[in-house]
Amino acid sequence: MKWDKACTTVLVGKKASVDGSVMVARNDDTFLPITPQKFEMKPAANGRHEELASTQNGFKAPLPESGYRYQATPNVDVQSEGIYDESGFNEKNVAMSATESVYANEKVLAYDPLLPDGMAEDTMQTMVLPFINSAKEGVEYLGKLVAKYGSPEGNGVIFADKNDIWYMEIVTGHHWVASRIPDDAYVVAANQVGQEQIDFDDPDNFMWSDGIREFVDEHHLNPDKTGWNFRHIFGTDTEKDRYYNTPRVWFAQRYLNPEIEQDPESSDLPFINHANRLISVEDVEYIEGSHYNETKYDPLGHGSDEDKLRYRAISLNRTQQSHVLQIRNDVPEALSAVMWICIGIPAFTPYLPFYANATDTDLSYSNTSMTYNVKDAYWMYRTVSMLTESHYSHFVQDDVDYLKDCREELRRLIDGIDKEAQAKGLTGDALTAYLTEQNHHIVDVMRDKTMAIIGHFVTEGLNRSKLTFDFDINL
Secondary structure, eight states: OOOOOOOOEEEEOTTTBTTSOEEEEEEEEOSSSOOOBOOEEEOOBOSOOOEEEOTTTOOEEEOOSOBOOEEEOOBSOHHHHOOOOOEEEBTTSOEEEEEEEOOOOHHHHHHSOOOTTSOOHHHHHHHHGGGOSSHHHHHHHHHHHHHHHOOSSOEEEEEEOSSOEEEEEEOSSSOEEEEEOOTTOEEEEOSSOOOOBOOTTOTTTEEEOTTHHHHHHHTTOOOSSSSOBHHHHHOOOOHHIIIIIHHHHHHHHHHHOTTSOOOTTOSOOOSSBOOSSOBOHHHHHHHHTOSSTTSTTOTTSSSOHHHHTTSOOSSOTTEEEEEEEEEOSSSOHHHHEEEEEEOSOTTTSOOEEEESSOSOOOHHHHTOOSSOOTTSHHHHHHHHHHHHHHTHHHHHHHHHHHHHHHHHHHHHHHHHHHHHHHHTTOOHHHHHHHHHHHHHHHHHHHHHHHHHHHHHHHHHHHHTOSSOOOSOTTO
């Protein structure tokens, strides 16, 4: 059932970021390298009478009659693979990303097992994002749905608005806990229950399912002599965690806190962290696109074969899309929500910014083909990724230069769009139309840059063919 088994989440509070932004990010990883996805804007609903039905586990539920416009990154083949709206903003600038797969231990599952036909990741975003007005309300809304329908899997769910980030972990059929991330902190999560001490006397910063404390007490599930550590009670601590999950958290924390020495296989890496500097969008993108860069564990590096294959990297060829949902607090609210999306492999391809205050997305994103078509953003950026990796030692610097050039150009474009919108005094529908147009312009600019690097790589690859022979210029 579980589709999204290998994501990595990064959360950055507004006082931890370099510009006062709230940022939440996640890699959307699947089982296979090719699972075509698209990026689209779902319209607002009014007077609707519709039932949502999963093609994956038989879950069915009525949708509310009205809902907000929202962004989504669903599968192309919905009938076979499920909806999986996954990530985006709604028109109230509330961000949601669902989900980070997490796993409970067998002791807690024995007393509250998963429900096979409950609400899973494939329908969760569709059931929640169009109907919430704040991050905290997102937790409350989803919590009620879990109580009503149950959960068939463990999920970490991200909610954010201009002030708050909430991280919610649903671990059994009905039980969950959510933490408000401190404004001056960051969090990295990687397929393992992360939240630690829960303060039940602090409802402003913690939320939980009804009866969870009684559930733990009744079944004698708390292994600690003192405290109430959610990770210890509900989570796992296995060999798989130490090779598949914790090294990713270790690498990200090493990048943001290089002064702290930790073991990549440690079971005690902290959930809440404070970086030694302020964090930028580019920092978050680097983490999500990383593969143990500049360490002996890099599968593309120079370590031993044993070390290069030791740990699961953050960026993989089966990362279908990666996103940074940024809510900026230094511009007017109608300009503030920007979804940075990388629809290739984030190690090799750029994150494009899309204003959430828009009515559609470019056809190259919203009309993805099931089979290869370089006109589609999904296929175009995956082409860059494949070409770079196929001649890595020769092409990696060109790819690095391409990404640097893209980041520079995209920052310049966003700055110009912000200033022009404000200088013209655009508001309401006029501003939405302008930002929609500018989203299309960003796609056009980046398509030109990307097709140029593809052409360069193809030309250089042909020149590097091993089917060549030099003997005599006349032969």
